[in-house]
Amino acid sequence: MSLPSDSPRASTWHRQSMAVFIATFWLAMPAFAQADRLILRDLRLLGNITVIGFDEEGVKVTDNNLIPWHEIELGTVSPDKQADFDRLRKELGDPLFRVHQRLKVGDYAGAREPAEAVFDRYKDRDSKVAYMVCQATMWGRLAEGDREAALEPYFCCLRIMKKSARTSEVTQLPGRRTLDYDKQTGLTSDMLPIFFDHDKAVEALPLASTAATSIGSGAPDGVLVYMAALAIAAEDFTQAETWRGRIRSGNPTLKQWPVILTAQSRVQTGDLIGAQADLEPLIYSFETWNQPVAWYLLGISGSRSSEFLRIENGVLDLLHIPALYGNDHPELAAAALSETYSALKRIQQPDQAQDIRRQLLLFYGGTTHAQELRKATKSQSTP
Secondary structure (H helix, E strand, C coil), rough: CCCCCHHHHHHHHHHHHHHHHHHHHHHCCCHHCCCCEEEECCCEEEEECCCCCCCCCCEEEEHEECCCCEEEEEEECCCHHHHHHHHHHHHHHHHHHEEEEHHHHHHHHHHHHHHHHHHHCCCCCCCCCCCHHHHHHHHHHHHHCHHHHHHHHHHHHHHHHHHHHHHHHHCCCCCCCCEEECCCCCECCCCCCCCCCCCHHHHHHHHHHHHHCCCCCCCCCCCHHHHHHHHCCCCCCCEEEEECCCCCCCCCCCCHHHHHHHHHHHHCCCCCHHHHHHHHCCCCCCCHHHHHHHHHHHHHHHCCCCCHHHHHHHHHHHHHHHHHHHHCCCHHHHHHHHHHHHHHHHHHCCCHHHHHHHHHHHHHCCCCCHHHHHHHHHHHHHH
């Protein structure tokens, strides 16, 4: 039976057949003719080259051209280097190729596993390949709800961009997505400075701190904001105050964060009245970028109260989040709905609580808060 020439199976069969043919032809050539040769994944054969060297960045050939590992399918180099070449090609080439492909099609959750496999080898390097790995790790962790762990690779990305003489070239990635961040502040809309998981924050804090320090002098104050927020989530309030106290920027967005971070600390320690007093007079004057977190904190300062009227007002504040910011910040919207659900249950409004639950699962079903709600519901229904 023959396959249609344009079918996916036929295309795959043709590519595999060509790869086998080229590899067989190549290996059958006399030994003296096999100097340095590379077969690329697009089936191009590079002959008449000299491999000058190779490391984590790729293979440097004649004229100092650098071929990244994710483009290399096979290679023959001098016998004394062949074993090391094959080892790096396997250890780096396969996961880097998978990262490249996942980013190209926008599958960020799928990019996480291969990116994590090589992240430790690239996170301290300052190169285009390192940036791709760090960015894929950040987006992969965010895609799977690991906001706290995403800070470390984000800071690595900031460091690479800061040290690169040609930032636009280094940050060029497969696929259409680019990092949405502000160079002046160091803040990214991909990740607002608020974290929800205490245990994950405790685990992520030392790694993020090391990565933040590696950016060096001149790091934007947004780094300090993120670190303070992460330390608050980890309930390391001494470290949080150290980071918060270093914020000196007069940037309109950044200079409001000491107040917001203080309110975060108050919420975390149960000083709900203090948090409300910090935020309520300023809520409409906060910069647009700061509004989502400010509304969320103001909301939970009311919704976690023991007073009925404050709880109702807190619920109204929380519902600002999905209504105004749900498309841009789904994790925060899900957190707001989860808080609303809990508050309505406490004040014995089961019908309204169930409606909020349906909204959370329908519109933000892929978020960690939705997953936790499903898990809690399942455990309650299990005898």
